[in-house]
Amino acid sequence: MTMENKPVPAAAKPKVAFFDFASCEGCQLQITNLGEGLLDILGAIDVVEFREAISEKWEGDYDVVLIEGSIGDHHAEERLKKIRARAKVLIAYGACACTGGVNGMKNSFELDEIRASVYGKDFKLFDSTATKAVHQVVKVDYSINGCPIYAPELVEVLKHALRGLPYTVPDNPVCSECKLNENVCMYERGVACLGPWTKAGCNSWCVNNGNICYGCRGEVKNPAKNANDVISKYNLKPELIKAKFDMYNKCKEGDK
Amino acid sequence: MATDNKNLNIKVEYVTRVEGHGNIVVNVKEGKIEKCEFHVVETPRLFEGMLRGRSIFEAQHITSRICGICSCGHSLASIQAAEDALGVEPTGQTVKLRKLLLDYEFLDSHLLHIYLLAAPDVLGVPSFIPLIGTHNAVVRRALRMKKAVNDVCDILVGRHIHPITAIVGGFTKLPSVKEIDAQIKILEDMAPDMVETLALAKILKFPDYHRETEYVALVSDDAEYPLLNGDIGSTDGKRFKKAHYKKATNEFIDPRSSAKFTKLSRDSFFVGALARFNLNSAKLHPAAKAVAEELGLKPVCHNPYLNTVAQIVEVVHCYYHALDILKDIRKNGLDYKQAVTVGANEKGAVPVRAGSGVGSVEVPRGILHHHYETDAAGMIKLADCIIPTNSNINNIEADFAKLLPEIIHLPKETITLRLEMMVRAYDPCISCSAHYLDVKYVD
Numbered sequence: 001m002t003m004e005n006k007p008v009p010a011a012a013k014p015k016v017a018f019f020d021f022a023s024c025e026g027c028q029l030q031i032t033n034l035g036e037g038l039l040d041i042l043g044a045i046d047v048v049e050f051r052e053a054i055s056e057k058w059e060g061d062y063d064v065v066l067i068e069g070s071i072g073d074h075h076a077e078e079r080l081k082k083i084r085a086r087a088k089v090l091i092a093y094g095a096c097a098c099t100g101g102v103n104g105m106k107n108s109f110e111l112d113e114i115r116a117s118v119y120g121k122d123f124k125l126f127d128s129t130a131t132k133a134v135h136q137v138v139k140v141d142y143s144i145n146g147c148p149i150y151a152p153e154l155v156e157v158l159k160h161a162l163r164g165l166p167y168t169v170p171d172n173p174v175c176s177e178c179k180l181n182e183n184v185c186m187y188e189r190g191v192a193c194l195g196p197w198t199k200a201g202c203n204s205w206c207v208n209n210g211n212i213c214y215g216c217r218g219e220v221k222n223p224a225k226n227a228n229d230v231i232s233k234y235n236l237k238p239e240l241i242k243a244k245f246d247m248y249n250k251c252k253e254g255d256k
Numbered sequence: 257m258a259t260d261n262k263n264l265n266i267k268v269e270y271v272t273r274v275e276g277h278g279n280i281v282v283n284v285k286e287g288k289i290e291k292c293e294f295h296v297v298e299t300p301r302l303f304e305g306m307l308r309g310r311s312i313f314e315a316q317h318i319t320s321r322i323c324g325i326c327s328c329g330h331s332l333a334s335i336q337a338a339e340d341a342l343g344v345e346p347t348g349q350t351v352k353l354r355k356l357l358l359d360y361e362f363l364d365s366h367l368l369h370i371y372l373l374a375a376p377d378v379l380g381v382p383s384f385i386p387l388i389g390t391h392n393a394v395v396r397r398a399l400r401m402k403k404a405v406n407d408v409c410d411i412l413v414g415r416h417i418h419p420i421t422a423i424v425g426g427f428t429k430l431p432s433v434k435e436i437d438a439q440i441k442i443l444e445d446m447a448p449d450m451v452e453t454l455a456l457a458k459i460l461k462f463p464d465y466h467r468e469t470e471y472v473a474l475v476s477d478d479a480e481y482p483l484l485n486g487d488i489g490s491t492d493g494k495r496f497k498k499a500h501y502k503k504a505t506n507e508f509i510d511p512r513s514s515a516k517f518t519k520l521s522r523d524s525f526f527v528g529a530l531a532r533f534n535l536n537s538a539k540l541h542p543a544a545k546a547v548a549e550e551l552g553l554k555p556v557c558h559n560p561y562l563n564t565v566a567q568i569v570e571v572v573h574c575y576y577h578a579l580d581i582l583k584d585i586r587k588n589g590l591d592y593k594q595a596v597t598v599g600a601n602e603k604g605a606v607p608v609r610a611g612s613g614v615g616s617v618e619v620p621r622g623i624l625h626h627h628y629e630t631d632a633a634g635m636i637k638l639a640d641c642i643i644p645t646n647s648n649i650n651n652i653e654a655d656f657a658k659l660l661p662e663i664i665h666l667p668k669e670t671i672t673l674r675l676e677m678m679v680r681a682y683d684p685c686i687s688c689s690a691h692y693l694d695v696k697y698v699d
Contacts, residue, residue, distance in 0.1 A: 022301050026324020026417040032368065033406045033416065036399050039388065047385065072301070102321045105306040114305035119509055128302070147321065148417045191599035209414035209421050210428030211598050214317060247310075247318065 014063035014162055017049035019083055021069030021076050022103050022131075026148045027094035028068055034151055041155070045162070062087045064161055070096040070103040070251070071137050073127040084138040089161050092134040093154060095147035099218045100133040100251025102147070107131055107250045133251050145169055147216035147248065150202050170201045171221050174213050178204035186212050187234050194244055196230045197223040216248045280675055282660065289664075292656045294649055294679065307639040312338045312608070312630050313424055313599070319626065319641065320418045325368070327418045328361040328409070329619030330626075330641075332484065337626040338424045341613030342606065342634070349594055350426040351484070352581055357412060357422060358483050358617070359578035364405040364416060365620035366529070366567040366574075369683045370453075371398035374564045377677050378460045394456065397449050404446050408439045408578075425606060426596040433586075440582045443575065450575060457551060457568045462561040462681075463674060467658045469558065469651055470522050471531035472504065474618050481532075481539040481573060483618040491534055491556055492521040498616035501625045505642050517650050518642065524650035527622025528682065529566035530557060541580075544573035560655055561681045567620075608634030621645055621683055645684045652682055 018028055028050070032038060048062065065087040071077050084090055095101035106114055107130050115123035134140055144157050160167040174195035178185070181204050186193035195204070195213035199220050206213055231238060283291035303322055307315060319334040320327040332354055339346060346354070371394070372384045381387060387395050406416050411431055414420030421428045431439070475489030476482040488496045488504040496504045505518040519525065533540075534556045537548065548554075548569045553562060597605070610632045616625050622644030629638040655678055663674055 024321050024324040024327065026321075026327060029324045029368075029417055032372070032399075032402065034403075036396055036403065038399055039396070042385070042388065102306070102318055103301055105310075105318075106302050108309070109305060114302050117305040117308070118302050122509060125509075148324065148415070186599075189597060191597060193599075205414065206420050210595065211414070211420045211423070247314065 013044065013046040015048045015060065016045045016064045016066070017062045017083075017087075018047070018066045019049065019068070021067065021080065021097070021134075022072045023069030023094060023096040023101070025068065030148045030151050031154065034155075041158070045158075060086075064089045064091065064158075066091045066093050067097050067134050068094050070100045071129075071132045071134065072103060072106070073129055075127065077129070077132075077137055080134065080137050089141045090134075090138065091142040091144065091157060091161055092140045093144040093157075094149050095145060095216045095218075095248055097134045098143045098145045099216075099249055100131045100136075100254075101216070101248055103131040104133075104248070104250035104252075105246065107253070108246060130254070131251055132254060136251065136254050142167055143169055145199060145217040146202055147214075150205065153201055169199055169217075172200050173220055174198045174200050174202065174204050174207070174217070176200050177202070178207050178213075181208055183207045187230070192234070192236060192240065192244065194241070197227060197241075197245070214247055215245050219245070219249060219252070280656070280679065282656070282675070284660075284664070287664075289657070289660055292653065292660055294652045294656065304639040304641060307628070307636045310636055312341060312628060312634045312636055313606075315626075315628060315636065315639070316423055317418075322641065322643075324417050325365055326361065326619045326621065326624070328357050328413070328416065328422070329617060329624055331419055331422050332358060333615040333617040333619070333624045333626040333641075335422065335424050336484075336615030336617060337613040337628050338615075339613065340615065341611040341628055341630050342424070342608060343611070344425055344606065346426065347594055349591055352585070353412070353427060353430075354422070355484050356578055356581045357409070357419070358619075359574040359581070360405055360409045360412065360416070362483070362570055362574040362620050363578070364402065364409065365683075366571045367398065367401050367405065367453075369620075370457075370564060370567055370571070371395075371401075373683070374680055375456070375460065377673070377680065378462065397452055401446060401449050401453070404442050404449075408442050411435050411439055423596065423598055426594055428596060428598050430590050430592050430595050433589075436582055436585055436590075440579065440586065443579055443582070446575070450572070453568070453571065454547060454550075457547075457565065460564070462559070462564070463677070464559070465561060465655075465659060465662070466558045467560075467655055469654065470520055470525040471534045471556070472520060472525045472527050472647070473532040473535045473623055474616065475535055479539060481536050481541070481577070483532075486616075488616060488623065489535055490520060490525065491531075494521060498614045498625070501614055501616055501627065501642065505625065505647065507642060507646075518647045519650060524654045525647065526560065526651045527644045527647045528563055529570050529620070530560065530563040531622060532618060533557070533566040533569060540569065541573045541576045543576050544569050547572045560651075560678065563681045563683065567683070608632070619644060622647060645682075648682050648684065652679060652684075 065083055067090060071080055092098050096103055111130060115128050119126060142157050142161050144154050157167050177200045178195055191212055193212035194215035197219050198213050198215045199217040202217060279295040281291055281293045281295060307318060315338050316331050316334045320331045322330050376383050384395055409416035413422050471491040474482040474486035476486035488498060488501060504520055507518050537555045551565050553565050553569060610630060612629045614627045616623060624644055625642040627640040628636050631637050659678060663671055
């Protein structure tokens with residue numbers, strides 16, 4: 001599989017489909033932001049479904065599907081299972097799909113209470129279930145973490161998926177990239193940041209721009225390793241860090 | 257070919273080329289239209305509920321995630337509401353940079369809509385993908401322009417989708433002189449593509465259709481085309497301070513949509529580029545005024561299909577307005593001491609208080625309101641977000657009700673396309689609220 005602009009007959013190209021569930025759809029927009037580079041990708045694959053951009057619909061099987069968004073009602077759960085049944089390879093992309101993302105904050109509340117808080121007494125008119133990440137409903141073959149996704153990583157994962165090669169999300173913390181980028185540590189600036197416990201791969205995007213890390217790429221496998229050092233060194237309140245992490249990672253509690 | 261559509265049953269699930277999902281349901285029985293509705297059916301994401309218990313300083317970060325395409329707009333409305341609640345007054349420099357950010361947001365969103373979502377209809381193809389073969393230069397130009405706007409946004413706020421540096425109090429990082437120059441260069445290099453865009457605009461043909469309705473947008477007493485600040489005004493002569501946004505929206509829920517509906521003087525109102533144009537065209541940049549005249553767009557225009565044309569006019573306005581701001585910054589410089597530290601509030605740098613605040617900002621699809629109430633610790637107790645796409649749903653239905661009898665003699669495919677085009681003209685961004693479009697005619 002090449003990403004060069006060689007004309008490949010459409011029939012020979014892998015059939016790729018994009019689907020969105022509960023999300024802001026920002027990750028699919030990140031794809032359109034590749035600019036003319038998008039045409040190189042489109043030259044190598046046959047996009048059979050991409051609701052936001054195209055009207056065509058496809059009835060056959062998919063070589064690769066990309067799923068954006070988290071699952072938050074019964075209909076979505078059924079729809080996702082049907083898509084999985086037709087897909088050889090499934091890629092979850094974006095924080096909502098990979099970790100539940102900000103939608104997971106719904107799970108911090110009693111379900112009917114939060115529904116009523118938005119829709120009033122008629123809340124039952126609108127189906128809503130606890131937020132789940134995609135892997136909590138169906139098997140996921142590849143993940144592209146982040147809110148939003150980092151476009152170069154998407155291209156990388158897509159290349160791996162089309163070649164059938166494994167791709168692993170880096171398990172080192174954001175700090176590793178942040179140090180290479182020579183940012184002043186947010187803790188040294190007196191501000192709590194989730195970089196020490198969050199998976200790298202974004203090139204410390206937010207800290208490079210003067211903000212903190214919000215944990216959108218999910219926790220590293222062994223968050224406790226760094227946690228105690230940082231917490232004691234900077235005299236942090238663990239419950240404050242936990243509350244910050246819940247912004248993107250509340251769904252993790254649903255993992256078995 | 258005329259058709260006998262006495263009993264009609266068409267179903268189109270998931271209206272495509274809109275941001276998010278919506279359904280159209282139309283029942284025609286014995287020639288009588290029994291039902292003509294636009295449904296928004298998305299998994300409710302309950303942002304307003306989720307914000308409760310979060311810090312007012314996190315609201316921008318969280319609400320930006322309501323919508324990927326209007327994330328800068330949501331950020332600005334959220335920041336405005338939070339600053340109102342906290343009693344923080346932004347500096348002149350901060351306001352200037354926020355206006356620049358809003359110009360970029362309009363350019364990005366309108367270009368996406370004009371080229372990739374609306375143009376395929378008027379060029380008679382199902383998506384921009386066939387255009388890669390037939391109108392390759394147009395597609396390349398669209399992607400190039402979108403990339404350019406994305407690049408200036410990256411420089412200004414870290415990235416366009418979910419901006420990083422724009423927070424309560426100001427910006428966490430201010431662009432260097434070099435970065436201001438880089439933005440000017442990128443925009444100036446876009447000039448030939450802007451010329452080509454106008455040439456394209458001239459050949460786009462839109463259906464002839466008219467219906468009087470109320471147009472709602474920000475209005476102001478100064479000479480600037482109001483996008484970031486102002487009161488809420490309407491073509492029926494209504495005017496409210498943003499604190500009274502509820503009087504201008506009158507939200508109610510309906511079982512057929514997970515989005516909430518709004519109304520003002522009439523059963524429905526219109527928000528978006530056409531509403532802004534109808535209320536404020538006299539304040540447009542001269543170059544944008546000239547383009548409106550060239551394209552034959554005059555206030556008050558009652559053809560919703562021409563919302564796309566109003567967007568083209570706004571593209572020109574925002575392009576020149578952004579360049580004016582950049583050149584002003586280049587001339588007068590930036591005060592880099594004004595960069596703010598995120599999270600400093602945790603150390604008490606920004607005093608928090610119990611309060612209530614409203615942000616009303618024009619975003620590409622229309623006026624957007626955010627409202628928060630906080631407790632003494634600055635934790636959100638109540639949040640309310642009124643999204644422009646929701647505001648338009650009632651008006652889309654009213655247009656369907658008028659349009660359908662006018663086109664009922666046409667072939668089924670044409671009717672479907674015309675209804676879908678109507679929805680797309682409003683440039684709905686249903687991800688903000690909900691998702692699907694379904695055209696269903698039932699016997």
